[in-house]
Amino acid sequence: MKAEIISIGTELLLGQITDTNAQHLASELPALGIDLHRITQVGDNCNRLVDALKQACERSELVITTGGLGPTDDDVTREAIANLVGEEMRVDAEIEQWLRSMFQKIGYEMPERNIRQAYLIPSARAIPNQRGTAPGWWVEHEGKTILAMPGPPGEMQQMWEIEIRPELKRKLSGEVIISRTIKTLGLTEAKVDEMVSPFLSSTNPTLAVYAKLDSIQLRLTAKDRERSKAEMMIAEVEKELHKILGFAIWGYDEDTLEGLVGTMLGERSLSLATMESCTGGLLASTITDVPGSSDYFKGGLVAYSAEMKAAFGVDATLLSQKGTVAPEVAAAMAKAARLRLGADIGIGVTGVAGPDEVEGKPVGTVHIAIDAEGKRSALSTQYPPRRPEVKRRAVYSALFKLRQLLLDWE
Amino acid sequence: MKAEIISIGTELLLGQITDTNAQHLASELPALGIDLHRITQVGDNCNRLVDALKQACERSELVITTGGLGPTDDDVTREAIANLVGEEMRVDAEIEQWLRSMFQKIGYEMPERNIRQAYLIPSARAIPNQRGTAPGWWVEHEGKTILAMPGPPGEMQQMWEIEIRPELKRKLSGEVIISRTIKTLGLTEAKVDEMVSPFLSSTNPTLAVYAKLDSIQLRLTAKDRERSKAEMMIAEVEKELHKILGFAIWGYDEDTLEGLVGTMLGERSLSLATMESCTGGLLASTITDVPGSSDYFKGGLVAYSAEMKAAFGVDATLLSQKGTVAPEVAAAMAKAARLRLGADIGIGVTGVAGPDEVEGKPVGTVHIAIDAEGKRSALSTQYPPRRPEVKRRAVYSALFKLRQLLLDWE
Numbered sequence: 001m002k003a004e005i006i007s008i009g010t011e012l013l014l015g016q017i018t019d020t021n022a023q024h025l026a027s028e029l030p031a032l033g034i035d036l037h038r039i040t041q042v043g044d045n046c047n048r049l050v051d052a053l054k055q056a057c058e059r060s061e062l063v064i065t066t067g068g069l070g071p072t073d074d075d076v077t078r079e080a081i082a083n084l085v086g087e088e089m090r091v092d093a094e095i096e097q098w099l100r101s102m103f104q105k106i107g108y109e110m111p112e113r114n115i116r117q118a119y120l121i122p123s124a125r126a127i128p129n130q131r132g133t134a135p136g137w138w139v140e141h142e143g144k145t146i147l148a149m150p151g152p153p154g155e156m157q158q159m160w161e162i163e164i165r166p167e168l169k170r171k172l173s174g175e176v177i178i179s180r181t182i183k184t185l186g187l188t189e190a191k192v193d194e195m196v197s198p199f200l201s202s203t204n205p206t207l208a209v210y211a212k213l214d215s216i217q218l219r220l221t222a223k224d225r226e227r228s229k230a231e232m233m234i235a236e237v238e239k240e241l242h243k244i245l246g247f248a249i250w251g252y253d254e255d256t257l258e259g260l261v262g263t264m265l266g267e268r269s270l271s272l273a274t275m276e277s278c279t280g281g282l283l284a285s286t287i288t289d290v291p292g293s294s295d296y297f298k299g300g301l302v303a304y305s306a307e308m309k310a311a312f313g314v315d316a317t318l319l320s321q322k323g324t325v326a327p328e329v330a331a332a333m334a335k336a337a338r339l340r341l342g343a344d345i346g347i348g349v350t351g352v353a354g355p356d357e358v359e360g361k362p363v364g365t366v367h368i369a370i371d372a373e374g375k376r377s378a379l380s381t382q383y384p385p386r387r388p389e390v391k392r393r394a395v396y397s398a399l400f401k402l403r404q405l406l407l408d409w410e
Numbered sequence: 411m412k413a414e415i416i417s418i419g420t421e422l423l424l425g426q427i428t429d430t431n432a433q434h435l436a437s438e439l440p441a442l443g444i445d446l447h448r449i450t451q452v453g454d455n456c457n458r459l460v461d462a463l464k465q466a467c468e469r470s471e472l473v474i475t476t477g478g479l480g481p482t483d484d485d486v487t488r489e490a491i492a493n494l495v496g497e498e499m500r501v502d503a504e505i506e507q508w509l510r511s512m513f514q515k516i517g518y519e520m521p522e523r524n525i526r527q528a529y530l531i532p533s534a535r536a537i538p539n540q541r542g543t544a545p546g547w548w549v550e551h552e553g554k555t556i557l558a559m560p561g562p563p564g565e566m567q568q569m570w571e572i573e574i575r576p577e578l579k580r581k582l583s584g585e586v587i588i589s590r591t592i593k594t595l596g597l598t599e600a601k602v603d604e605m606v607s608p609f610l611s612s613t614n615p616t617l618a619v620y621a622k623l624d625s626i627q628l629r630l631t632a633k634d635r636e637r638s639k640a641e642m643m644i645a646e647v648e649k650e651l652h653k654i655l656g657f658a659i660w661g662y663d664e665d666t667l668e669g670l671v672g673t674m675l676g677e678r679s680l681s682l683a684t685m686e687s688c689t690g691g692l693l694a695s696t697i698t699d700v701p702g703s704s705d706y707f708k709g710g711l712v713a714y715s716a717e718m719k720a721a722f723g724v725d726a727t728l729l730s731q732k733g734t735v736a737p738e739v740a741a742a743m744a745k746a747a748r749l750r751l752g753a754d755i756g757i758g759v760t761g762v763a764g765p766d767e768v769e770g771k772p773v774g775t776v777h778i779a780i781d782a783e784g785k786r787s788a789l790s791t792q793y794p795p796r797r798p799e800v801k802r803r804a805v806y807s808a809l810f811k812l813r814q815l816l817l818d819w820e
């Protein structure tokens with residue numbers, strides 16, 4: 001089944017918001033065997049929206065829209081669909097009653113303009129919205145399906161998950177497209193690309209390489225009428241990729257480094273503490289993004305200045321000899337964090353986040369050290385000199401290093 | 411001038427990447443007086459791309475594409491444009507020479523497939539790419555302009571800024587669309603909406619309300635042939651909005667709370683320290699996202715457990731009486747951070763980030779305290795129970811509170 005998405009809202013065309021709705025829906029459709037051919041973003045203009053809907057319906061069997069279902073004059077989706085199918089809108093008594101009860105619940109009289117949200121046409125049935133006052137429209141017309149959903153991502157996602165996806169699943173039984181993402185760290189994108197180049201020309205499964213801050217990712221996508229066959233095709237190529245760059249692979253699909261490291265610490269009953277300079281707390285914050293991290297994360301210290309590092313237990317003589325940006329200082333920070341906060345493992349990160357160089361060291365210089373009783377690990381590296389990127393990359397490198405140490409933990 | 415954007419890449423239709431290019435360009439066009447009517451995302455399929463280009467050229471004078479300029483068979487943008495204008499592609503000797511020299515510089519032989527990036531048609535001129543091997547195409551054909559740019563955001567943005575935007579500016583002298591964003595905190599979106607409702611129906615300037623984690627934003631957008639007139643229209647409404655909710659406004663446009671607070675601390679020669687529980691380092695990390703924050707940020711402590719809070723100087727009796735999630739504990743954390751780290755101001759944040767409740771307190775509970783010599787401020791609140799959101803909102807509330815304290819600082 002061919003599908004198109006139309007995202008509606010002038011703020012999209014002004015670049016004021018990102019169209020996360022289209023991306024979310026796009027990522028959902030392959031598993032239903034729906035082939036997305038196009039995404040279109042249009043403004044809050046009824047005539048242009050009618051045009052876009054008409055063209056989409058000419059090309060595809062399924063058209064999904066988001067946005068334009070609010071109560072104001074700007075919200076033209078209902079009007080445009082009614083115009084397209086040539087039907088008149090009427091207030092639906094049942095929806096009106098539901099709407100009025102929604103407002104009553106929060107202690108308000110329903111503003112009269114909200115009555116627009118109770119409009120319906122004969123070809124449409126209302127799709128319940130559990131998070132807002134805008135019901136969706138499920139329209140069947142001349143063999144085409146139009147699904148109109150509200151724009152706020154929370155409302156849209158819940159409507160999709162609860163009301164629409166299960167229904168579409170029942171209606172469809174076509175090709176399944178499945179994807180597998182393999183995450184690596186430590187190699188450049190070009191290097192990964194080169195190493196897997198024999199597979200890049202494959203058409204089913206396809207292989208693509210993407211660069212992210214936490215990983216260079218390999219994405220395998222396979223298509224078949226049977227899920228098990230698609231899965232097998234992916235498994236075969238995945239095995240080959242493992243032979244080529246298994247050493248750099250740290251995770252799959254939704255895996256995060258902080259999540260994996262958290263699990264490994266838990267399994268080994270080990271605790272962790274951090275002392276950060278250039279990452280300024282982002283390492284601790286990333287570690288504690290994981291629910292349950294309080295079980296293994298003892299605490300963190302953020303020490304920007306030499307004085308604060310010394311106050312937190314880094315040898316002052318070392319600091320005056322080496323400055324604040326040096327591998328030895330990272331090692332001393334890791335050890336001090338471990339001892340001060342009573343953890344099994346300490347991580348120290350120091351470097352130059354920018355925009356200005358520090359002690360003659362260029363922006364992007366980062367020293368990472370991990371310290372445990374009888375075990376040590378370190379990494380000194382150089383990132384592209386952009387402050388937010390230096391911070392994030394340093395955090396992921398530190399977690400990757402920690403993962404390596406934990407893998408070999410006896 | 412009417413324009414459309416076409417973003418090219420199958421990964422967009424699979425929901426695997428966000429189309430940040432379209433958003434970036436969309437946000438750039440208003441200042442040039444270019445009216446963006448539509449954004450379309452299509453896959454790496456030549457026929458469908460030709461269709462999309464043809465339709466876009468029928469509706470608009472300017473069509474901007476991103477993606478599909480790489481060296482592989484998947485990269486069909488050049489071919490599609492050649493097909494659309496009915497011209498044949500030839501290898502351009504000058505581009506070929508430049509390409510080969512690019513590869514030579516990094517010590518590689520140019521792979522033969524890269525010769526595709528030297529293709530040109532008579533109606534196109536190559537647009538230099540300083541960050542990659544894919545030149546853009548500037549096509550003028552039957553009164554329409556097609557600009558083809560590479561997909562990697564870094565390459566695209568640099569090409570846009572250096573090569574395309576200045577040239578478009580010279581060619582155009584039309585209507586200017588300008589925007590002004592006003593950022594508030596402390597009121598719900600619905601409340602802000604209600605307070606500014608008389609202005610929501612205005613068509614020039616338009617007013618829209620958006621909810622973000624750091625603010626409820628009001629966005630004014632005005633259109634005129636003269637920039638000064640558009641600016642005046644915005645200034646007039648802005649004045650009215652100030653009368654209505656000036657107390658909640660904390661910034662404009664690109665302002666961030668961490669940036670504003672940093673400037674205020676600098677101006678008052680005050681230093682800052684933090685002790686965080688539920689935000690896990692995100693407050694320190696957000697504060698240190700600001701270049702130069704080392705001038706006023708003394709350091710941060712991340713204390714997840716009661717023991718660690720006590721080790722960092724919070725009274726153990728208080729902790730055993732009140733538990734870890736209480737306004738009194740936030741106040742003690744703020745004071746301990748200030749005294750331990752020798753800062754003028756301390757911030758303490760404790761709460762329940764989730765997913766599980768703590769000591770009987772529900773997920774989303776947050777207590778924030780600010781402590782300075784002779785000054786104090788506190789906030790206890792309840793956020794929607796989603797871990798990442800609780801962390802971010804707590805950070806912004808803490809910074810907003812700090813800003814209020816600094817505004818009244820003698």
